[in-house]
Amino acid sequence: MLSVAVQTEDFSLDDAFRRLRQAAPGAGAEVAFVGLVRDQAGSVSSLTLEHYPGMSERSMLAVCQRAAERWPLLAVEAIHRVGTLGPGDQIVLVLVSSAHRHAAFAGAQYIMDAFKSEVVFWKLENRDGEKTWIEAAPSDRSALAAWGEASGEGAP
């Protein structure tokens, strides 16, 4: 049971956990990751997230499917926001359930590592009026490589 969504609205964690449990009852372990706009002291900043509608959802789903093939996950819910967000705002939620904790942790961490370099979202940071496109850090690519995969489907 995999569910992905791209939305401008914020998401409720209680609602997400409730949907996860309805989708696949019987889990013993749930792991949630929430990514937030970091509140960096000393500079007012915002983040504008752009995506490729349709392909962003497909790329998120492909990552979740690979995770569900690799670990015995019962349910996965992923929500990614787009639009302009301020410090402290929620950007992304990855929520997985499994019978046991190790599969739940591994599945959630793998999905986040893959999201960083594979899903088609772009982030424009606005700090003190200066705008910068953020690109995946080299550490993001090595994080995904540590799972035994090249970054990006079909990449050479």
Added chain:
Amino acid sequence: MLSVAVQTEDFSLDDAFRRLRQAAPGAGAEVAFVGLVRDQAGSVSSLTLEHYPGMSERSMLAVCQRAAERWPLLAVEAIHRVGTLGPGDQIVLVLVSSAHRHAAFAGAQYIMDAFKSEVVFWKLENRDGEKTWIEAAPSDRSALAAWGEASGEGAP
């Protein structure tokens, strides 16, 4: 900012995330682990959790402190329930925040691995009227050993 609690009442995930953010604003990553009573098909079961009041909180806090010394965590909140719980009920919550995702994942997973074999809780499973004390599985001890620690403070 570390917070631990042992309680019979259920806990709200939205409330826990809200407290975490108030305790340490500025995080970029949050990881939550929720342990549930597994709903095992074919046998009505319940789980009764016993603890050593005072020492249970101290042992939880010691684990969270070790995690906070090892990874740059901004805040940790851990809640463990006691008393009799039914299938699907929430047992434990571990919630950590950090600037970056890898520290948040590692901190939460380490805390759960250590909780399994170090915090002074006992579980009595009641399945079809037959009661069994559950003990940490050998895999729980090897999970903690994988972090480079013997299971149990002061153990030989």
Added chain:
Amino acid sequence: MIEVRFFARLREALGRERLSLPLDAPGLTVAGLLCALDAEIPGARAQLTAPGIRLAVNQTFVEDETFTLNPGDEIAFLPPVTGG
């Protein structure tokens, strides 16, 4: 017709978000499309083939410049992504 889309900093650099090209010739490849785009937007070719830029045809990544396009295809040029 072929629909071409540019995202994020490519969109800003090229000054446009999308483009329809009346390229209905059979056997048009990605390489051929790049030539047509460079004629339409001078300098586009260098931007679109810079390191890290990836191409998707109908929302699926394509690596091969000899890939053949069909009328109605949607081609997107994607700068390095960073989700999550």
Added chain:
Amino acid sequence: MIEVRFFARLREALGRERLSLPLDAPGLTVAGLLCALDAEIPGARAQLTAPGIRLAVNQTFVEDETFTLNPGDEIAFLPPVTGG
């Protein structure tokens, strides 16, 4: 007085949850306490020193049977734990 507590399956096996022993002799060790408990509850010593049973004095784990107890201490015998 020394307070002794038993938890989980030890509590069930010994049929009691706590016990106060009037052991105010100076220099009483854990080994000495085990003898006194075995006198009070026949067979207790074997149960309390079985593999996996751990001891806490005033809520801190103690491994050494020569550890010296003081009046007012709380000693707890703990079966293998499983939190989380």
